[in-house]
Each structure stands twice: as structure tokens, then as C-alpha cells.
Amino acid sequence: MKTVLITGASRGIGRECARLFAKNNYNVVINYNKSEDKAKELLEELKDYSVRIFKADVSNRFEANSLVNFTIGEFEKIDVLINNAGISQNKLFTDITDEEWHNMINVNLNSVFFVTQKSLQYMIPEMSGKIINISSIWGMVGASFEVHYSTSKAGIIGMTKSLAKELGPSNICVNAICPGVIDTDMIKDIDKDIIENLREETPLMKIGTPYDIAKCALFLAEDNFITGQVISPNGGFVIN
Ligand code: NAP
Numbered sequence: 001m002k003t004v005l006i007t008g009a010s011r012g013i014g015r016e017c018a019r020l021f022a023k024n025n026y027n028v029v030i031n032y033n034k035s036e037d038k039a040k041e042l043l044e045e046l047k048d049y050s051v052r053i054f055k056a057d058v059s060n061r062f063e064a065n066s067l068v069n070f071t072i073g074e075f076e077k078i079d080v081l082i083n084n085a086g087i088s089q090n091k092l093f094t095d096i097t098d099e100e101w102h103n104m105i106n107v108n109l110n111s112v113f114f115v116t117q118k119s120l121q122y123m124i125p126e127m128s129g130k131i132i133n134i135s136s137i138w139g140m141v142g143a144s145f146e147v148h149y150s151t152s153k154a155g156i157i158g159m160t161k162s163l164a165k166e167l168g169p170s171n172i173c174v175n176a177i178c179p180g181v182i183d184t185d186m187i188k189d190i191d192k193d194i195i196e197n198l199r200e201e202t203p204l205m206k207i208g209t210p211y212d213i214a215k216c217a218l219f220l221a222e223d224n225f226i227t228g229q230v231i232s233p234n235g236g237f238v239i240n
Contacts, residue, residue: 001050003027003075004221005068007058007115008085010035012184013134015042016210017082017217022049024218027075031067031085033057058085059106064114072122080221081119083112083156084134088186093147101148108152112159120167129172130221133160134213137178137238140230153178157230164228173227175220180234182208203236 004021008014010032019042022028027050032039039053052074056067071078086108089100112133123129138146139153160176167174181187181198199207212233220226232238 001025001027002079003071003077004080004082005029005071005078005119006082006084007031007111010038010042012186013179013182013210013213014084016214017084018042018051019046020214020218022046022051029054029071029074031056031058058111058115061114064111065118068115068118077126078119078122078129080130080132081116082132082134082217083115085111086134088146088149090145092145096148104148104152109155112156123172124170127171131163131172131174132217132220133176135176135178137180137232137234140178140232141238161228168227175226176230177213177216178230178232179213180208180232180237182210182213184210201237206235208233208235
């Protein structure tokens, strides 16, 4: 059985990835940070599958290492890593404090560095692995009032492309998924009119679901020739 480690899987996209991978015969490690109740609820929902939960703030190097060590301790290897944990904030660039800037970069970008670097200790000797980084359309095209968020997500795209080149000879694929607007807690505080405008501007005329992203992650996890790519399930909202 293959093993997937999913960061930030207590809610939203990560939670749906946990469901889909568990039902597709993967051992699943569900990382959470603040939402312990949600993680336990998901563990109960998936009790017939091979699932574990582990609390770690992945923006902290020590806790990120513990998460990877836990996964190895439980399942002996990591076949697929989904770097999904993330936060967002709407704020005028000129009002962003140093603390807010650093927190955004730490949670959204440095966490990917920490968890990936530690996981590679186990993937490289196996000459096998899939790394799937959850970026965003805003990392591709930029978003006003979300410069720190967009910067962190653009950083993930750069890391993905560079790592794909470095890790190709180790037979490890690294790809980024850039979701469009997806119906999760992350967008729940955004004005309903703004969401409706985004929906209307989307050629497919709909907001995405966590399942739309989970399916894409599973596809990448099972593929052996796609690496260094940015795949954007976004209903046509961004077409490059
Ligand atoms: P969400 O519903 O708010 O869930 C975020 C998840 O990240 C939660 O499970 C949360 O866990 C976890 N998390 C946050 N900080 C963490 C930390 N320091 N350590 C460990 N886990 C942490 O958001 P979502 O929409 O599913 O977003 C998932 C990813 O997709 C993010 O990277 C986001 O930027 C990206 N994305 C989302 C959208 C969208 O429209 N929703 C669009 C593009 C990209 P706890 O609650 O347990 O702390």
C-alpha cells in the first residue's frame, strides 16, 4: 500500500484529499494544527481505512520534522507528499505588518521547504516519490489586497519547477496545483457579491469544490511522467 502525507488536512481541500486517497487504498497521514475536533471527526469518518492524524504546525521546522518522522514510524515510507496547509488574508499591501508578512511566508512557503526537505531524506534513497504543492491562481497572476498571499504562492511555483529539475534524476516528480476559487472556509468571509462576480467571470460559471482539487492531486500521485508542471483547475478563470 502506498502512503500519502497531507499537510493541513483537517479542513477544506486537504480534508477531501484525505477522503479520496483513503478510499483509493492509500495509507493516509492527516496533519492538522488548530482544528483537532475536525481532525478527530475525519478520523472517525474514515475509521474503516488506514488513516492516522498528527498535530503539527508545519511552519515550525521542529514540528514539521516530527510530522515526517511520525509518518515514517507508522508506515515506513512516504510515497506522496501533498503540501496543502495554508492561510490567507485580505489586506492592503501598505497596511501589512512585518509579523503578518512573515507569518504568511512561514505558513504557506517555508512549511513546504521544511516538510519537503525532511521527506526527501526518505524519498531519495527509495528513488521514488510524488510531491504535490498546492499553490493558487493568485500565485500565477497576482491578486491585489493579497500581495503576501500571492507572493507565497508564486514562491511555491518557483520551488516546484526548480525541485522538479533537481529531483528528476532521483525519479521524484514535483508538481503544483493552482486551484481557482474553491468553496472552503478560506473564502467564507469574502463578501457574497464578490464570490458571485468571480463565479460569473468564470467560463464554466461555477465555483470549484475540494473534490475538484483532490481528483487532480490523485491523478498527479498516480502519474509517472508529469513533473515541474503547474496544473490549474479553475473553471477557465485563468487561461494562460
Ligand atoms: P481551509 O479550509 O482554510 O483549510 C486550511 C487547512 O490548512 C486547515 O486544515 C488548517 O488546519 C491547515 N493549516 C493552516 N495553517 C497550518 C499550519 N501552520 N500547520 C498545519 N496546518 C495548517 O483552506 P483550503 O481552501 O482548504 O486551502 C487549502 C490550500 O489550498 C491552501 O494552501 C490554500 O492557499 C489553497 N488554495 C485555496 C483556494 C480556495 O479558494 N479555497 C484557492 C487556491 C488555493 P487547522 O485548522 O487544523 O489549523
